[in-house]
Amino acid sequence: QKEVEQDPGPLSVPEGAIVSLNCTYSNSAFQYFMWYRQYSRKGPELLMYTYSSGNKEDGRFTAQVDKSSKYISLFIRDSQPSDSATYLCAMSANGNNRLAFGKGNQVVVIP
Amino acid sequence: DAGVTQSPTHLIKTRGQQVTLRCSPKSGHDTVSWYQQALGQGPQFIFQYYEEEERQRGNFPDRFSGHQFPNYSSELNVNALLLGDSALYLCASSLTAQGQETQYFGPGTRLLVL
Numbered sequence: 001q002k003e004v005e006q007d008p009g010p011l012s013v014p015e016g017a018i019v020s021l022n023c024t025y026s027n028s029a030f031q032y033f034m035w036y037r038q039y040s041r042k043g044p045e046l047l048m049y050t051y052s053s054g055n056k057e058d059g060r061f062t063a064q065v066d067k068s069s070k071y072i073s074l075f076i077r078d079s080q081p082s083d084s085a086t087y088l089c090a091m092s093a094n095g096n097n098r099l100a101f102g103k104g105n106q107v108v109v110i111p
Numbered sequence: 112d113a114g115v116t117q118s119p120t121h122l123i124k125t126r127g128q129q130v131t132l133r134c135s136p137k138s139g140h141d142t143v144s145w146y147q148q149a150l151g152q153g154p155q156f157i158f159q160y161y162e163e164e165e166r167q168r169g170n171f172p173d174r175f176s177g178h179q180f181p182n183y184s185s186e187l188n189v190n191a192l193l194l195g196d197s198a199l200y201l202c203a204s205s206l207t208a209q210g211q212e213t214q215y216f217g218p219g220t221r222l223l224v225l
Contacts, residue, residue, distance in 0.1 A: 004153075006153070008151070034213075036216070041221075042218055042219070043115075043201055043216040043217050043218045043219045044154070044201070044216045045216070046213065046214075046215060046216075049213055088153050088154070090153075097142065097144060097159055097166075097167065097205060097207075097214070098144075098156045098159065098167055098169065099144070099146075099154070099156060099203075099214060100156070101146075101153030101154050101155075102153050103151070103152055103153045104151075104152075104153050
């Protein structure tokens, strides 16, 4: 079983729709959870950062962490064509800077 | 405020050759991590440098080595290149003293091994 599972299937949505992405993980030591956005042929850009369980909102983006289920989610409201990118979940344990990534979800927002 | 920079942007090598990739961390950061991202995959952790020492290493062979300089910049060296080493190599910087795991990535170096 991989440490971090992220269904890499491409996701196409119409502009204005809600995008829902999620990851599951197996390492119960993970306490820091991140979502990165990666445009084609670019480096990952930090989008959301959450410590332990709970919700965090930043503009159109909401990150949720459920440590009891080892499940994290990212929601994008009122999606825009500029949101078209690959979204990577990443996580690390307390005091451990190694990031474990999912495979990434390619999202296409259709105007 | 300069972000993480990497050089070169692209590189083509042949099997068996050696390559050196370079990274300058974000201003004020003291820790550099290297990741390998194969096409269609998430980044895989190679190793991390702090205070000029390798602090942590992922599951990569010792053909992969690195160095950190006093100004916190870093190099990644790969010897005896294999076709499977073709990937995007990402450098990420962070501030250990900050006590959190936020890492900021550079644009990457795209390596093609023929």
